[in-house]
Amino acid sequence: MESRAVKVITEGALAAGMSVALSFLKVFQMPQGGSITLEMVPILAFAALRGVRAGALCGAASGLLQMMLQGYVVNPLQAVLDYPLAFGILGAAGLKDRGLGLILSMALAGLLRLGCHVLSGVLFFASFAPKGANVWAYSLTYNATFLVPSLAISMALAIPLARRLKNRV
Template identity: 45%
Template sequence: MSDARVRLRRLVESAVLIGAAVALSFVKVWEMPQGGSVTLGSMVPIILIALRYGTGWGVTAGAVAGVLQFIIKPEFYHPIQVLLDYPVAFGALGLAGLARGHARLAQAWLGSLAIGGRFLAHLVSGVVFFAEYAPAGQSPWVYSAIYNGTYLLPEAVLTGALLMALLPALERALPTGVHSTQ
């Protein structure tokens, strides 16, 4: 396959998966009062991009998905908050690319741990911009960690389970496997 076709295929696959991630982000299993939710696997498509094409491509795809989510349903409090809660948080999902080339179980669970990067971005945003919601006397760090962990921990478990189910099928379906070197 020519280089142009390989690049086009990568771009089209990524666009479809980014679209799936954004669409799935609106299929909410459970929603938190000040934002954040457990979705029907909305982070899985971005993690698949990272596992297939590497960390850099995955970070870019995640950032694009975050920007699209902001455009569709913006929650704006401050420009830095927007950066932390959208492109930085979702771009961090691309860190799953670090698990590329590992065994399937490692890809699924290390891939879902990329959600830890998203957690850190939301944690900082919560401390800086949403500390007012913390109960009196509670550290904003503790409040933000509890708040964001309440939805991101179940999302990480669901993501890991979905990856374990999907990775074998993707390895069979994709001619170059999940971790394409092209």
């Protein structure tokens, strides 16, 4: 195996592991799951550094590990939506690696993750919505309550981290 490939795989494994470790440090916990954490920081920074494909694999690995260690699964499709897909899609942060493009790529990645959780909420957790409430609006509001702050904090940390790491690669 080429030494560059080994380096990227090692960095991805470290980023996935750091993401899982950070998922246990919760700033705020929602009643039915979801929390404000820094778990996206390593994945966003790694994706910005190594691109969409490597970032998606790193995120999916992190999601699978989180599902195994602290996951809540009610259905196989829900498991895929809430864990490997939701975290793998953070690889979209690697679409652009500089300036405004980097900021927009990370924001897009976070919004795509939010979309995975909203769809999961509508399909599998609609019973938590108040009677008569629109389940799409409820799921969006519920999930955005923790994901938007998590994304903002994560981007504030991941952008300078990615820039600093880019200068060392």
